[in-house]
Amino acid sequence: MDVKIYPSKLIGTLNAPSSKSYSHRMIIAAALAGGISEISNVTGSNDIKVTAGAMEALGADVLADGDVYTVRGIKAPAAKADIDCGESGSTLRFIIPVAxxxxxxxxxxxxxxxxxxxxxxxxxEFSKKGISFEPQSGLPMTISGRLTAGEYLLEGDVSSQFITGLMFALPLCEEDSVIKLTSPLQSKPYVDMTIAALKNFGINIYETKLGGLPMYLIKGSQKYSPCRVSVEGDYSQAAFFFTANALGSEIRVKNLIPDSVQGDKAIVDIIEKSSTGDGLEPFTVDVGDIPDLVPILAVLGCFTKGTSRIVNAARLKIKESDRITAIADALNAIGGKVTAGDDFLEMQHVDKFTGGEVDPCNDHRIVMAAAIAATASDAPVIIRGAEAVNKSYPRFFEDFKALGGEFEVL
Structure with missing residues (x-):
């Protein structure tokens, strides 16, 4: 689907979609609980659907009725499973240890x-515990063997998803385990979200320190308990509309928890500190803990009065796209002045975007960032492959239109 967006101010009230990160975690935990859990306020994006399918392949029953997911936990794990993770890195990295x-x-x-x-x-790490991988890189890939308790050494600066995956799995092992980090932890808020989500299902993870780095202690033989829980709103999606406000729109965003542990809540402070009443002040933001905000922060940075920078972004080169290069190319194609480095973005001031055509590289967050950029353009913006939003926010364009956004499907 290609869309042509016409410049327009967005006005109105919006319910933020549910947190995709929390939804993944709740569905997996519910599937591991003995009994029936009810998870409400779930946005049924493509990523969430493949996580639900993965847990069904392992032996759970998952029924989606609107935004309510009823999950009957696994009684007898499947001996074999074929799991299609779609394009979801979270699904792949969370489910490998669970299986x-x-x-x-x-x-x-x-x-x-x-x-x-x-x-x-x-x-x-798993090879040390008797788990075999065939092949050892790429997909499709098959694992065999049973995970055992013990010490697991993980890099903190590769992806917090590996830590989360083990946090789901290790409580199921008979003995106690420990996760030790060998480098500083990036995206720590996502690990905090995992710990918070697991508490809903009776699983406790204990954080301590070793050599100044987080270390996680996990008791074995824990039992997941079913529960009823509602998924909170997603700050990473709300960030698009908060940024639209900074560029002149008037949107009230609901369904957000002010004291959430979501790292992407940082968008609120970033915009507040940049907004002075006389334009937007330049910023430098370390995105080590908030990589999902990069595309929309790049849009915001184009309208600050000087040069704004996004740093510590190297891991974004292996997202749905090479997100550093892709967002720079997208914004430059519509009149931005963005420089991309190996681990940074630098944005020079522009008064307006000038319109043009964007290739989002099949990246949902770049599609949404480009749509918000179009509201601050003096000519239409064409976005190719806009259906990429289905990965995380399938009703994005419906919400965009309800707020007064003007576009046509080409």
Missing amino acids: AALGTNATFRGHGKLPERPYTPYVR
Whole structure:
């Protein structure tokens, strides 16, 4: 689907979609609980659907009725499973340890850039515990063996998803385990979200320090308990509309928890500090903990009065796209002045975007960032492959239109 967006001010009230990160975590935990759980306020994006499908392949029953997911936990794990992770890195990295802890011989498949995204830390650590990977990189890939308790050493600066995956799995092992980090932890708020989500299901993870780095202690033989829970709104999606406000729109965003542990809540402070009443002040933002905000922060940075910078962004080169290069190319194509480096973006001031055509590289967040950029353009913006929003926010353009956004499907 290609769309042509006409410059317009967005006005109105919006319910933020549910947190995709929390939704993944709640569905997996519910599937591991003995009984029936009800998870409400779930936005049924493509990523969430493949996580639900993965847990069904392992033996759970998942019924989606609107935004309510009813999950009957796994009674007898599947001996074998074929798991299609779509384009979801979270699904792949969360479910590999879960399948291993259940003793399921599982084949994982993926699409888009997912087969290129690494799972090397698991190959290294799980091989020590008797888990085999065939092959040891790329997809499709099959694991066999049963995960056992013990010490797991993980890099903190590769992806917090590996830590989360083990946090789901290790409580199922008989003995106690520990996750030790060998480098500083980036995206720590996502680990905090995992710990918070697991508490809803009776699982406790204990954080301490070792050599100044977080270390996680996990008791074995824990039991997941079913529960009823509502998923909070997603700050990473709300960020698009907060930024639209900074560029002149008037949107009230609801369904957000002020004291949320979501790292992407940082968008509120970033915009507040940049907004002075006399234009937007330049900013430098370290995105080590908030990589999902990069595309929309790049849009915001184009309208600050000087040069704004996004730093510590190297990991974004292996997202749905090479997100550093892709967002720079997208904004430059519509009149931005953005420089991309190996681990940074630099944005020079523009008065307006000038319109043009954007290739979002099949990246949902670049589609949404380009749509918001179009509201501050003096000519229409064409976005190719806009259906990429289905990965995380399938009703984005419906909400955009309800707020007064003007576009046509080409």
